[in-house]
Amino acid sequence: MANTISPLFGHNGAPLSESADTARATLAGMLAVRQFEEAVDSLFARGLMHGTMHLSIGQEASAIGACAALEQTDFITSTHRGHGHCIGKGADLTRMMAELLAKQTGYCRGRGGSMHIADASTGNLGANGIVAGGIPIAAGAALAQKMKGTDRVVMCFFGDGATNEGAFHEAVNLAAIWDLPVIFVCENNKYGMSFSTEKSMKVEHIADRAAAYGIPGITVEGNDADAVYAACNDAVLRARAGHGPTLVENITYRWKGHSKSDKNLYRTKEEIEDWKHKDPIVKFENRVIELGVLTREECDAIAADIREKIRASISEATTAPDSDPAELLASVYRAIEGGN
Amino acid sequence: MTDRIITYSEAIREAIGQAMEADPNVFMLGEDIGIYGGAFGVSGDLYHRFGADRIRDTPISELGIVxxxxxxxxxxxxxIVEIQFSDFTAQAMDQIVNQAAKIHFMLGGELSVxxxxxxxxxxxxxxxxxxxxSLEAWFAHVPGLKVVMPATAQDAKGLLLAAIDDPNPVLVLEHKLLYKTSGPVTEAAVRTPIGxxxxxxxxxxxxxxxxxxMVSRSLEAAAALSEKGIEATVIDVRTLSxxxxxxxxxxxxxxxxILLVQEAPKHVGFMAEVSARLAEGKSLYSLEAPIKRLCGMDIPIPYAPQLEKAVVPQIPNIIQAVEDLIREP
Known part of the structure; x- marks a missing residue:
């Protein structure tokens, strides 16, 4: 049985914190990302998981708020820091965990790991290990929608560092000139590995770069799920109506290092602590409790339910068979139907 | 269906036209392929037949296009992407090598390109x-890509049709001196098998x-050698990967x-792989002389016509290499 959170699809545009159902789904989504990543961080620390991974703890409102603006049939492209996007689009937590644990039942059958989770069934065209690598792919998937005359959109996630890549420029320009149904969601967490945005760009906001392509750009408080949803919902409606792409910049912060080798030499403890006080989950919880939409007990019950899902993902994935080297050579090319 | 004598360019255009008529999902994108008709005139009138949506002109953005x-x-x-000169694939390498070639394998096999x-x-x-x-060895070195090099008008059509059918990324490397050459080409959409x-x-x-x-140059050399009493088999590799x-x-x-002939520089070139496979196999014991390679020089291609001709194998070079090989040991 699938072990997923139930993403919000087809929501009406009202703030996520306004009704119990949307508040519940949003909180569950953000908690799933947080707890999934805390779990893999711990598995890694205990030597039970190998390789590397990039954690998005602290950025959960961006992934979940943005995905809440999509329909089930829409597409996403994701990044090396992509667990949140996968979960936000409805990925199976057990298959994700199995992939990170190098199991045959993982999304990539153990061939991709944390950086390469894709899930055709939820429209996830893949996380990507190359900074900005997914941006032209998103433009192409959107071009296909336009050519086929569907009303599906593509949401393209990338970080601040990606906007200094040529791929960003080429792909956003293509999407702009062809009015493609794509939403460029930049998760500006202030650092491309160790290099800060203050050093890497001369413009104040990444959203300012939209002007160079003749498309709208908006800078959003990325730790506020309601704000992210509102901006992305506008951008999705615009894309779906055939008016082309939007650049949404979510200002956020990763609490953890870039990857497992990061010693945080480029930023201060105070800065990290300061951002922990802007925890997107605490912010959202406080809001819904204050609004009387959910009680503290209800929020705690959601967290407990997610903890159970994460625990189940680990126990099920751990007992799955290891990925199988025997099938590797035959897996490089898709077989031609009926032979060649 | 009959064979007509048409050019290599016309054969490619015919293949694209037939594939687009047969499948609405087939489309072409690239620089100046629309009203201009393509830098080498390959797309020609396809823009007028299929319109700007499916014969899609792009900005000069090779990475974005791929x-x-x-x-x-x-x-x-x-x-079907047209890159104006294969040299410009260097601008698009991330999408070719890190994305297109890897996606099917790396993402678990559900998706393909x-x-x-x-x-x-x-x-x-x-x-x-x-x-x-001639950068074919770059791509042949990357698992996940298929690489074909049509040497005749018939194969320019047949290999392209097979490439369009193929569920994997296929690079079709067309020699620009062949575009204006002619040969018999089947009118029907006949595939030349890849591999x-x-x-x-x-x-x-x-x-x-x-x-x-080098296939047509080798065939011409073989005809000249035949008059001197030397009979050569000529094999067109067609699919490098x-x-x-x-x-x-x-x-x-x-x-x-055996003589291995390629235009690309010799060092770590495609024929080095053919040579190594022969050396690893049992057919090595049948050799009466060492494997011989005739390749481009290990230098960039120069501009002046006499320099340009001097750095890649020409027909007299092939004849000479064969005569040397026949005299061995």
Whole structure:
């Protein structure tokens, strides 16, 4: 049985914190990302998981708020820091965990790991290990929608560092000139590995770069799920109506290092602590409790339910068979139907 | 259906037209392929037949174009990318090597990238070092890509149709000196199978293995050698990846001598792989002389016509190499 959170699809545009159902789904989504990543961080620390991974703890409102603006049939492209996007689009937590644990039942059958989770069934065209690598792919998937005359959109996630890549420029320009149904969601967490945005760009906001392509750009408080949803919902409606792409910049912060080798030499403890006080989950919880939409007990019950899902993902994935080297050579090319 | 004599360019255009008529998901994108008709005139009138949507002109953005093709292919389209000169694939390498080639394997096998990338290769037009390279070995070295090099008008059509059918990314490397050459081409949409080497001529004295424009040069050399009493088998590799060694090994067993001819520089070139496979296999014991390679010089392609001709194998060089090989040991 699938072990997923139930993403919000087809929501009406009202703030996520306004009704119990949307508040519940949003909180569950953000908690799933947080707890999934805390779990893999711990598995890694205990030597039970190998390789590397990039954690998005602290950025959960961006992934979940943005995905809440999509329909089930829409597409996403994701990044090396992509667990949140996968979960936000409805990925199976057990298959994700199995992939990170190098199991045959993982999304990539153990061939991709944390950086390469894709899930055709939820429209996830893949996380990507190359900074900005997914941006032209998103433009192409959107071009296909336009050519086929569907009303599906593509949401393209990338970080601040990606906007200094040529791929960003080429792909956003293509999407702009062809009015493609794509939403460029930049998760500006202030650092491309160790290099800060203050050093890497001369413009104040990444959203300012939209002007160079003749498309709208908006800078959003990325730790506020309601704000992210509102901006992305506008951008999705615009894309779906055939008016082309939007650049949404979510200002956020990763609490953890870039990857497992990061010693945080480029930023201060105070800065990290300061951002922990802007925890997107605490912010959202406080809001819904204050609004009387959910009680503290209800929020705690959601967290407990997610903890159970994460625990189940680990126990099920751990007992799955290891990925199988025997099938590797035959897996490089898709077989031609009926032979060649 | 009959064969007509048409050019290599016309054969490619006919293949694209037939594929687009047969499947609405097939479309073409690239620089100046629309009203301009393509830098080498290959897309020609396709723009007028199929419109701007499916014969899609793009800005000068090779990385963006190939990436867009990868994305479109992932969701069910069958894009044919034209890169104006194969040298410009260097601008698009991330999408070719890190994305298109990897996605099917790396992402677990559910997704695939049925994309065709066509690009003109080779020297002979006075375009100098950044517009004249033969980069096929780069791509043949990357698991996940298929690489074909049509040497005749018939194969230009047949290999392209097979590439469009293929659910994997296929690079079709077309030699720019071949575009205006003509040959018999079947009118029907006949496929040339990918992954099969082709015996273009049979002779008892040695085998010449060639790719691209070197196939016709080798055939001409073989005709001249025949008048001198030397009979060569000529094998057109056609598909560099996946490579079919069987006819090559069989010809080595039959003749005992082999000459490998490519335009690309010798060092770590494609023929080094053919040579290594022969050296690893049993057919090595049939050799009466060492394996011989005739390749481009290990230098960038120069501009001046006499320099440009001097750095890649010409017909007299092939004849000379064969005569040397026949005299060995």
């Amino acid at each position: 990436g867009a093709a990868v994305g479109a292919a992932l969701v069910g389209m069958k894009p 049925p994309m065709v990338l066509r690009a003109p290769i080779g020297s002979g037009t006075g375009a100098a070092a950044q517009h004249s390279q 099969k080497s082709h015996v273009a001529r049979t002779g008892k004295d040695l085998v010449i293995v060639a790719t691209g424009v 996946p490579l079919d060694m069987e006819p090559i090994e069989e010809a080595v067993r039959a003749t005992g001598r």
